[in-house]
Amino acid sequence: MARERKFTDDELFKATKLLLIKDGYDSFTFSKLASVMEVSRGSIYKYYENKDNLISEFLVYEMNRFNLSFSGLDKSGDFQTQFSLVIDFIFKHSEIHQILEIINQIPKKSSHRDQSNQTKLNTYYIDMYKQFQGLIEQGKKEQVIKSHLSDAIILGMIFQTIAIPNHFGIPNDEWIASIREILSEGMFQKV
Amino acid sequence: MARERKFTDDELFKATKLLLIKDGYDSFTFSKLASVMEVSRGSIYKYYENKDNLISEFLVYEMNRFNLSFSGLDKSGDFQTQFSLVIDFIFKHSEIHQILEIINQIPKKSSHRDQSNQTKLNTYYIDMYKQFQGLIEQGKKEQVIKSHLSDAIILGMIFQTIAIPNHFGIPNDEWIASIREILSEGMFQKV
DNA sequence: GTCCAAAGTGACACTAGTGTCATGAATTAA
DNA sequence: TTAATTCATGACACTAGTGTCACTTTGGAC
16 A cells, blocks of 8 residues: 555665766765656655765665675686686776775764664675685685785785776776786786 | 965965865865965955866966976986886875876866866876886886886876775885885786 | 555755955055 | 055855655555
8 A cells, every 4th residue: 555666776776876986975966866766856865864874875785786796706716717707807896996985985974874884884895805805815825926915905906906097998808908917927027 | 566465376276285185176165275274265266266277277286296396306227226216206296196086077168268277287197198108118128017018007007006095004115115016026926 | 436655746944155246454656 | 645456355146955844646455
C-alpha cells in the first residue's frame, strides 16, 4: 500500500558518482543531482538528510563494491602474475583514486549517522590496504620486490599512477605497459 | 598625490596561494581572501574584476616564478646529477602540482583579459614542458633513460609522484630517496 | 469506490557569495 | 588650507544553494 518510487538507491548512487567525478565534492549539489535524476530536490531529502550524509552513504557503498570486486581477483598465480592482474584491475577501476580523495575531503563535523559511516569507511580503507599489503608481502617474500622499500610508498606509487593525466592521448595499452615497466624496472637502462 | 595602498599584489598573491592550496579552486572566495588580508571585500574589486580574473593573474605570476626558478638550476653536471637536482627541486616546489591542477580547472568562458592569460599560461606550460624534455632527451642521449619510453609518460610519472599522500608520515629524506629509486630502478630486485 | 500511507512537489525562509557604487578617508602638490 | 586624486568601506540588490513543510498524487488493501 504505497506509491511507486521514482528512483532506487542504486540509480541515485550512479548519478552521484557521475557528478562527483565530473565536478568534484565542492560543486556537487542536490539541485544538480535532482536535475540528473529528473525528480524534485525535495524528494531526495526524504531519504538523505543532506549532501554530506548522501555522499558518505555513497562512499561506503562504493568502497564496499570495490573491495568485494578486488577480493574476487584470482589469487592463485605467482607474484609477477598477480602484480600484472592488480595493475590492470586498478586501471580498470581508476575512479577509485577520486573516491579516495573525496573520502579525505568530507568535513569532520557531522551527525552521529555520518560518524558511523566514517568508521565504516576507515574499516574499508584498512581492508583495502591489507589486501594490497598481502600482495606486497608476497612480492617481498618471493624476493621480487626490494625489501627495503616501505609498503606505504609502494602502495602510494601504484595508486598515484592511476591519476597521471594522459594529455597527449597515448593509447591505453602502451600507457599501462609503460607504467607497469617503470614501477617494476624503473625508467633507467640496466647497466 | 594619492592615498597609501593597504596591500601589494605580492601580498595578495601570497594569500591567494595559501587559500587555493588549502581549500582548492571551488572553495576560494573573495570573502575569505579579504578576511585573510584584513581589508574589505570591495577593495579587492578595485584591482581584479572577479575570482577567475584574480586567479588567472595569480597563476601567470606563479608559473613565471616557477619557470624562472627552474631555469636557474645548475645545468653543468651529467644526467644523473641533474636528475637528482631536478627531483629535489620538484619536491621543494611541490605546490606546483596543485597549481597545474588548478590551471586545468579554470572555466573557459571568460573575459578577453582572461583569454590572454590563458594564452600566457599555455606558453608557460609549454616552456616548463620543454625544460623537462631537454633533461629527458639528455638522459636518453647518455643512454641512461630507456629510449622506448615516451617523454610524456616519464614527465607524468615524475610530476605525479609529488602528490603521493604520505599518510604514514615517513621522513622526507627517506620518502624522496625511495621515490627517486623507484622512478629510476623500479621496485623490483635486479635479477 | 473509499481509505490511507508512502512518495513526490514546489513554495518559503534562510544563508553565503557576488558585483556595484555612493560616500568617506588619506595623501600630497600647489 | 585647500583642492585633487586615489583608496577603502559598507550597504544594496542579486544569485544560487539549503532545509523544511503543507499539500498533492499514487496505488494497493479493504
